[in-house]
Amino acid sequence: MSILDIRNLNVRFATQDGEVSAVNDVSLSLERGECLGIVGESGSGKSQTFMAGMGLLAANGRPTGKVLFDGKNLIGADEDTLNAVRGDRMSMIFQDPMTSLTPHMRVGRQLGEVLIRHRGVSEAEARAQSLTMLKRVQIPEAERRLDMYPHELSGGLRQRVMIAMALMCSPELIIADEPTTALDVTVQAQILDILRDVKERLNTAVILITHDLGVIAGLADRVAVMYAGRIVEVGDVRSIFADPRHPYTRGLLACTPRLDEAGAGLMTTISGQPPNLQRLPSGCSFHPRCAHVTDRCKTERPLLEVVGPSRAKACFVDVKAA
């Protein structure tokens, strides 16, 4: 059985100027030990999809549909059910390590707290395991760091502590929400190495939410590209990078600066702005920005269709031909 199976998930936010559709009819599934990359612009709904699954939506957010974690639906589940899963079988790594650790608590205690809560172990045991975990995420002088406050650690070290915390109960699924965005490039590579190590050694499924295609290429097995709250293209990471079929994916890939194309000159960008989620364009949400737009795109919304082995896209146009 898939570890995570999202079926027809919708997330709406009630705001003062009306309803915002952050996630629209998203379906995804993830096997154990697999890494799924989620790419999209800011506001494409990539974080909210998984926040809904974790029961962490803002108070005005209303999810519908199903998020099956190991067969159990988490949408609409009560706090106790969610708390039994969160941090234990499913954990999350947040974007900003600088603010994601409680400032008044020593690193060792924060790590141990997760174990004490979910496994009921003694403080000494929790401390010993925290130490093991800090070593696993390659924190130098781990004994000393245990007794430090978060503010005494650098950003990279804090993100490792966050990863260690996510790993404390050996979860089956880790949701990494832009884990490297706040870090500098050399630290990014180290963090990705740690995540890859975890995924391979512990057979943990990883969801990697990012807007950085380089990060996806380095770690993910499969990629889902999101635009305006919908999945527009999904498939194996190699085939998507080699042969993007959706115009948006093509655009994203074209935007990535490349070192091997000397003298490429100006950076390519996708023209226009991401759509207003309160008033999505008719038909395909991407049509106002699409270079291959047809009349059909303006009236009819393309559905996600299988276009090859483990590939699907939501577009009427065959970009290859175009």
Next chain:
Amino acid sequence: MTSSTNLTSPHGAALAATEDIQGRSLWQDALRRLLANRAALASLVVLVVIALACFILPSFLPWTYEQIDWDRMEANPPSIETGHYLGTDTLGRDLLARVLFGGQVSMTVGILATFVALLIGVSVGAVAGFLGGRVDQLLMRFVDLMYTIPLTFFVIILMVLFGRNFILMFLAIGCIEWLTMARIVRGQTLTLKNKEFIEAARASGGSTLSIIARHIVPNVLGVVIVYVTLTIPQVILIESFLSFLGLGIQEPMTSWGMLISEGAAEMETTPRALLVPALLMTTTLFCFNFLGDGLRDALDPKDR
């Protein structure tokens, strides 16, 4: 990437082996930092000395606070022979004994009432702020309602309902003082609850109650402690005000507030009746303020 064991140099290993790896709690650590702060340490020492004097010394004095020396009915100057080391008041009662006893009452009322306020205020504020919505509305409108009831009126009602009582005084003052505390804590909680580390705590499966207790309350303590040190003097003043109206402490019992108001009436003839309690009270309040400042610094791990 090599594994972490390779990163530990022989020097690092020796360091780790000799170093005490036992974790210290927030409070042990705060205490250590508090003691390193000279002004706070001095204040703490002075406070302890005053408190010990108030609570222990009276049993060694020749006169008790309510005993009248019938031979010296007028205000008498200090003298060693008579046993009135600071003289007597206009009724012939030993001033030193009365000042020390007054200190007992003032300190007890100040600390206990503040403790009551702290307990109610922090829990109501944290719960209201964290849960938000209807619970918040309900609790905060109740606070607003309580604000509109005048203190004296409230105390009179309590006195009528439950009779005059020393304990009631703590409760009555505490019941008024928690309102501001609740508002302060709620405000702090509102800014804290959207922080990432609260979200991270929720994502790792913390229940609402444990998040409030382990992540919200410790983080508002710095602000709360400072407010507590402002509340203790305030409570001591409220107590003297209530006693002056005849609603608080009754003769022959006394408190610093009462001693000062009595002393003020005769300050032209016997200034020591005003000066002694006033000096002790201001010293105490001063020390509380310094101590609070030190505590705030000690409880903030970022200020190390």
